[in-house]
Amino acid sequence: MSGVSEHVVIVGAGQGGLQAAMSLRTEGFTGRISLIGEEPGLPYQRPPLSKAYLKTGAADALTLRPAAFFEKHDITLVTGTRVDSIVRDTGHVLLGSKTLGYDHLILATGTRNLRPPIDGLEHALDLRTLEDAKRLRKELDRPRTCAVIGAGFIGLEFAAVARALGHKVTVAEAAQRPMARAVSSPIAARFAEMHLQMGTRLCFGQAVKEVDETGIHLPDGEKIDADLILLAAGVRPNVELAQAAGLPCDNGIVTDAQLQTADPAISALGDCAVFPDPRTGRLVRLESVQAATDHARTIAKRITHGTATPYAAVPWFWSDQSDLKLQIAGLAFPEDDCIECENGSVLRFDGDALTAAETINNPKVHMKARKILALQAPPGRDTLKRAGYDLTLI
Template sequence: MIIGAGLAGAKAAEVLREKGFDGRIVLLGDEQHRPYERPPLSKDLLTGKADRESAFVHPENWYTDHDVDLRLGAAVTAIDRGAREVVLGDGSRVGYTKLLLATGAEPRSLPGADATLRLRRFGDTEALRQVLATGSRLAVVGAGWVGLEVAAAARQAGLEVTVLEALELPLLPALGREAARVFADLHVEHGVDLRLGVQVAEAGPGGVRLADGTRIEADAVLVGIGAIPNTALAEAAGLDVDNGIQVDEHLRTSDPDIFAAGDVANAYHPLLGRHLRVEHWANALKQPAVAAAGMLGVDAVYDELPYFYTDQYDLGMEFLGHPDGYDRVVFRGDVAAREFIAFWLKGGKVVAGMNVNVWDVTGPIKALIRSGSAVDIDRLTDPSVPLADVNTDRSGAPA
């Protein structure tokens, strides 16, 4: 049984079949669409570079061809752990032997801002595309990844865009001050009215009112202030929940027959030595293989480094690692030209890396992080030294 017919749920069903499981698979989703990926909602699908079909995880006939009982519009109201059954919205019950929770997360809302836009489902993208096609002004509350990607799409569509952020820089919690400045400058250079350190008092279809009384007129308002993991089912079932469903490195919950993956899972990461909940595509793509193995009685370990990417204007970026508690950021390449790699260090060791308009380097960045070794900063920041050789001297011996 898989609750949640998004990327994580669909990949779990796929992996179960790939691993030879020939029993019954029930995949339950509360939307009317078969499983699809969410990054295109704020990227190529929003800008019209791709059509809806490209976002689906599998072709329409895949589920019947692989004997997956995909039930759409099937809201789950409860998990009865004692009976090993889930309760559906119509009162019917379906039994399970092993259960995967892939319930994802929902965007946070501003109080009293029900008429604003958000971006999580197909319908949200369609509404936003209509604004980009017919509107002239867009206000974006929140300068996180989704907010900035939408701002870039709107500017490229010719709209006037105002981005409102409570913190002193966009992406500050994710990147820290040193690298966040790159994205602030990027949007200002492309004509975004970026207002930092402001508080929103009220938002609606006609615009935004700030706490100081300033009024920003807009044809529509997008709210992108983070997401809340969908843990209600897990909480009601008595599973351990803390900023998501708590799972171990095997993605197993406090119930040995129930697993969790994707945005909702707060998983113990053996390399980082802590629990971590990551709301990015890579987790939803890769965690299901580990969860599926566990459901089949094989204890695989999820130790992939956090990964995410973004495309804004002419800037493409990939990010690896977890910079929590970093003490230094250094750069390799041309920051002004936005062709560089940034490294976050802690105690002289690389804990995260971000390549901006520099490609085919995620492998060596990942190796630097996983090595856990202190690096020579001069070699790390010298573009003439291959990343793979940063921790070796010219003879090939450890540096």
């Protein structure tokens, strides 16, 4: 694109969608930009909802950019509006009775809470949007007995905040350990111990069977009383818009290494997109703000300059739970080996290849890991072994 008269429409006004609009302007795109969000209000940060916001209630601190920013950079922000369908043949999206044409469409539709087949889930609260967090915070204004369904990042972050505020908390998780999809067993064990020390009860290998207004029911027959129940059992990518338009989807909207879908006029980014892992070629989907912003920058460069540079940024993730800060550099798969280091970090390996580094309260090692993993030829297992697996010596 030359960027003179074209129109880029971005569906999804979260952090990734906003970054796409900002990056287009940074790269010199001079055409029209429309950023469409289903939620009302200005784009905001989602990660603090399960952490700082529950403590402070400072909603204004979540806002990513003020209203004046959009006017200054000639970005049309449309909020509280749902895109109903994509008409690929004519290059239009339908918004109720309105039609909006595009030259390039970016799908940043994100995810929504996964709702397992559990009877009575209408009694459980969600923690996905700012409105969800406002309601949850209001419910925590008096002593509560909380039950959390799911021991992933969101469930455990909420549990840590709730316990720190003096509430009773039980976490029920279908897997045998916390954060099973995200971290190694040693790191999971350290976080489990921290939550136990805080007084949280952890029930692993317990897929909740039923929820009612008085608590949750476990498969072993135990009833756990609770007057506040949070559903935090994972997320599902919002692919329905893409699917209805005939775009291939497989646990996300399928893209190539440049985040382009099967339709060259449509890209996808962030939590809703699957793309080939640069190292293995396996299709992966990353639930990470940083991945979404890196995706956005990659797409903006392609649209503005016509470059076909593949997305190859090192992914990284984090979670704040009580006084422990988990940071993960890289992307490990469940079958990857793990090596526990003397400094408390855990290195993950696929054969000889370093795939990820997991750290707790150790930003120095985390940053070093990101630099190492970004190398064209990162040091292998034998080299790291000779250094005592101390990344700071590499």
